[in-house]
Amino acid sequence: MKHRCxxxxxxxxxxxxxxxxxxxxxxxxxxxxxKAPEQALYYLDLxxxxxxxxxxxxxxxxxxxxxxxxxxxxxxGAGPGADWFGDWRYLYPDGDIKQRGHxxxxxxxxxxxxxxxxxxxxxxxxxxTAGKLDGTEKRYDEDGDLLLELPYRDGxxxxxxxxxxxxxxxxxxxxxxxxxxxxxGDYDHFYNRYDRDGQRIGHAGYTAPGVxxxxxxxxxxxxxxxxxxxxxxxxxxxxxxxxxxLRVIADHDGGxxxxxxxxxxxxxxxxxxxxxxxxxxxxxxxxxxGIPQGxxxxxxxxxxxxxxxxxxxxxxxxxxxxxxxxxxxxxSHFKKGRLHGEVRERSGPEGERWTYKHYRQDKQHGPWxxxxxxxxxxxxxxxxxxxxxGEWHTLRDTGEQETATYVDGExxxxxxxxxxxxxxxxxxxxxxxxxxxxxxxxQDGELSYRATFKDGKRQGExxxxxxxxxxxxAHFQAGRLDGPYRETTPQGYPLLQGHYQDGQRHGRFVExxxxxxxxxxxxxxxxxxxxxxxxxxRDGELVKARWEDGRRVTP
Numbered sequence: 001m002k003h004r005c006x007x008x009x010x011x012x013x014x015x016x017x018x019x020x021x022x023x024x025x026x027x028x029x030x031x032x033x034x035k036a037p038e039q040a041l042y043y044l045d046l047x048x049x050x051x052x053x054x055x056x057x058x059x060x061x062x063x064x065x066x067x068x069x070x071x072x073x074x075x076x077g078a079g080p081g082a083d084w085f086g087d088w089r090y091l092y093p094d095g096d097i098k099q100r101g102h103x104x105x106x107x108x109x110x111x112x113x114x115x116x117x118x119x120x121x122x123x124x125x126x127x128x129t130a131g132k133l134d135g136t137e138k139r140y141d142e143d144g145d146l147l148l149e150l151p152y153r154d155g156x157x158x159x160x161x162x163x164x165x166x167x168x169x170x171x172x173x174x175x176x177x178x179x180x181x182x183x184x185g186d187y188d189h190f191y192n193r194y195d196r197d198g199q200r201i202g203h204a205g206y207t208a209p210g211v212x213x214x215x216x217x218x219x220x221x222x223x224x225x226x227x228x229x230x231x232x233x234x235x236x237x238x239x240x241x242x243x244x245x246l247r248v249i250a251d252h253d254g255g256x257x258x259x260x261x262x263x264x265x266x267x268x269x270x271x272x273x274x275x276x277x278x279x280x281x282x283x284x285x286x287x288x289x290g291i292p293q294g295x296x297x298x299x300x301x302x303x304x305x306x307x308x309x310x311x312x313x314x315x316x317x318x319x320x321x322x323x324x325x326x327x328x329x330x331x332s333h334f335k336k337g338r339l340h341g342e343v344r345e346r347s348g349p350e351g352e353r354w355t356y357k358h359y360r361q362d363k364q365h366g367p368w369x370x371x372x373x374x375x376x377x378x379x380x381x382x383x384x385x386x387x388x389x390g391e392w393h394t395l396r397d398t399g400e401q402e403t404a405t406y407v408d409g410e411x412x413x414x415x416x417x418x419x420x421x422x423x424x425x426x427x428x429x430x431x432x433x434x435x436x437x438x439x440x441x442x443q444d445g446e447l448s449y450r451a452t453f454k455d456g457k458r459q460g461e462x463x464x465x466x467x468x469x470x471x472x473x474a475h476f477q478a479g480r481l482d483g484p485y486r487e488t489t490p491q492g493y494p495l496l497q498g499h500y501q502d503g504q505r506h507g508r509f510v511e512x513x514x515x516x517x518x519x520x521x522x523x524x525x526x527x528x529x530x531x532x533x534x535x536x537x538r539d540g541e542l543v544k545a546r547w548e549d550g551r552r553v554t555p
Contacts, residue, residue, distance in 0.1 A: 031080040042070040058087045083107025117142045146173035157184030210238025222255025338362035
């Protein structure tokens with residue numbers, strides 16, 4: 001350690017001495033040479049003059065920005081980590097002290113090293129003896145309040161570390177936040193924690209050989225966690241230095257009974273976790289080497305739970321689900337972590353329906369049906385390799401009956417909807433999921449909608465009766481309005497006539513009242529009102545009007 005940087009700098013110092021000229025060198029905050037002066041924190045003029053009163057060289061460094069003194073003392077050299085000898089200090093750019101200390105003639109810190117805030121108050125005091133921390137280190141905030149006392153002995157933490165709340169505690173510390181004990185550098189498994197009123201809210205320590213207890217409380221003084229560890233050697237003797245045999249943890253909410261309890265056996269790498277809600281077990285986990293094993297209860301959002309068995313981290317056998325009222329809502333079967341076999345699930349506003357599914361290697365495969373509380377089938381069909389196939393039947397709440405056919409998971413062929421009496425309400429046609437052919441809807445036995453589809457898009461004439469009874473006749477091309485368009489009353493009197501081109505109004509649109517009188521004639525070009533037309537004036541007569549860029553300009 002002695003003069004370790006002096007040898008490294010010797011060639012440079014000899015060269016500079018031979019020339020007889022001082023050279024300014026720039027350094028970073030880490031005492032390493034700066035690549036450029038503007039990147040430096042301070043500078044030195046080399047070679048350093050020898051120290052006439054002891055080892056090393058007289059060291060004076062200056063801030064690059066304002067040439068103020070940065071550091072001074074006797075030092076082994078200018079390199080990073082060079083030892084100090086005797087008294088030394090660092091300063092802020094305004095000349096106030098930043099840090100000061102003392103090193104012995106071997107370059108070891110000896111005595112107090114004191115650091116200061118820019119406002120002149122002490123930030124921390126670190127006591128050294130022959131290069132090792134020895135005594136009580138103290139740290140303060142910028143207002144002078146003591147924050148920490150940390151005792152050392154022969155370079156290692158030893159004794160009671162004390163943290164303070166600060167904020168008005170003064171140099172003596174005020175209210176203690178935490179006490180934590182160390183012995184020969186290691187935490188000694190003892191601590192106390194306090195609130196701002198001085199009430200103890202946390203504690204840990206040995207209550208008997210090999211029995212370690214800890215607890216913490218909330219702001220109301222109620223337990224939030226309690227923990228116990230039992231340390232036992234191979235002969236079954238309880239000792240503080242023996243390995244942990246069992247650790248027990250209980251978490252509370254509001255000071256009541258535990259909401260979670262954990263039993264951990266470190267030697268066997270086994271851990272049990274149990275969760276409680278309103279006195280009921282809603283969570284149960286057993287992990288061995290971090291892998292779930294055995295009976296398991298999985299808590300669900302909303303208060304429900306699932307129960308079943310785990311083998312090597314995978315769900316196996318029958319699993320059951322329950323809601324927050326402890327009502328059975330599902331039964332599933334697993335094989336090596338995958339759904340396999342029948343699955344039952346409850347649904348409906350009151351949970352009155354049951355759906356029966358079948359799985360093979362995590363994919364739906366086989367019959368599928370939903371029944372109401374009376375056992376009446378509401379929906380039925382089949383899955384194959386995860387997709388619906390074949391004929392499906394659905395009974396709606398209104399009594400309407402829907403029939404559809406699937407091929408490889410896509411609608412294909414006829415789709416029909418009939419009333420409870422069997423009357424046809426709607427029919428559609430699909431080609432591997434795409435709408436095709438003629439679609440129809442009926443209202444009280446009368447046609448209310450008719451359209452032709454090609455490749456999933458409407459094509460040709462479309463007829464529809466709206467909710468107010470008016471009729472619409474339109475033409476489509478590849479799914480877009482294209483061609484003549486008209487709306488009529490149920491009796492066939494015109495209400496609106498016009499023409500669409502590529503999905504936009506184009507040409508004149510004529511509007512009629514219920515008596516068949518023309519009310520307005522509006523010209524369109526590419527979907528925007530443009531050109532000359534007519535509209536009814538205040539006196540009921542037709543008057544000319546003109547539109548430009550979608551806005552009426554006259555009258």
